Amino acid sequence: MSTERTTDRTARLSGEVTDRTAHLTGEVVDSFQRTADPRLHELLTALTRHLHDFVRETEPTMQEWERAIGFLTATGQMSSDTRQEFILLSDVLGISMLVETINGHRDPGATESTVLGPFHMTQSPVRELGANIDLVGSGEPCVVRGRVLSADGTPLPGAVLDVWQADPEGFYDVQRPDIQPAGNGRGLFTADAEGRFWFRTCLPSPYPIPTDGPVGELLKATDRHPYRPAHIHFIASAAGHAPVTTHIFVAGSAYLDSDAVFAVKESLVQDFAETDDPSLAREFGVANPFRYTHFDLVLETA
Missing domain, CATH: 2.60.130.10 (Aromatic compound dioxygenase)
Incomplete structure (x- = not known):
């Protein structure tokens, strides 16, 4: 197969994958339509769109995604009545400070x-x-x-x-x-x-x-x-x-x-x-x- 034909096939498949992932994102967003709380609907919709965009941008492998889930699982398991590992994670990623700044006096x-x-x-x-x-x-x-x-x-x-x-x-x-x-x-x-x-x-x-x-x-x-x-x-x-x-x-x-x-x-x-x-x-x-x-x-x- 020529280099030109291979490139054309890769581009066509890439376009098909992009179409399928965009359709999937739309399906998930639509699944929240009956959410009674408007703010919860807004948060879930935005979170889904941004997470899906992150996955499309970075294209993690299955092993990388499993490792990410394992990291979050371990973060929850480390938390206790006297220690909150998720707050610590939020802190070191700057999210806690971002939320504080947005909601500051x-x-x-x-x-x-x-x-x-x-x-x-x-x-x-x-x-x-x-x-x-x-x-x-x-x-x-x-x-x-x-x-x-x-x-x-x-x-x-x-x-x-x-x-x-x-x-x-x-x-x-x-x-x-x-x-x-x-x-x-x-x-x-x-x-x-x-x-x-x-x-x-x-x-x-x-x-x-x-x-x-x-x-x-x-x-x-x-x-x-x-x-x-x-x-x-x-x-x-x-x-x-x-x-x-x-x-x-x-x-x-x-x-x-x-x-x-x-x-x-x-x-x-x-x-x-x-x-x-x-x-x-x-x-x-x-x-x-x-x-x-x-x-x-x-x-x-x-």
């Missing part, structure tokens, strides 16, 4: 949101203002202080702050229950009548996200590091206002410019200065010197 004065992360999987214990969430006492002492405000600057008394962070070695309590007591690095605080909050902790440090599962295999295969810059997680909420899920990042931390989950925003980077102030030390019940940061969480009106 519109008021330019409000605190910017960022990812939830995979370890908000347990309820933070209720603590009094000023309490120490570092139950192990192994890190550099740190005081965190601030206010919860409405976008117009009005204090929000009774605002609730859910706080969680890793220990100085980069592990959350649920990762090492044999070493950390339950609730270590976590606290649920209620702001005072002037919207103020404060608590003691240890200075957070950079740490790697878990790499012992499918997400770790993905990072290794793509030659990406797993590290996150030092940070503390917050969810702040108040009546009549939209809650915000955010972090504060330690200024000068490693990996601020290469966060494994793409979550750093410049407005969330805070100075944790070393302080040797006897009056502050007495006020907070810590020994000098210690790290100190002050920042406000600003919520948008709902």
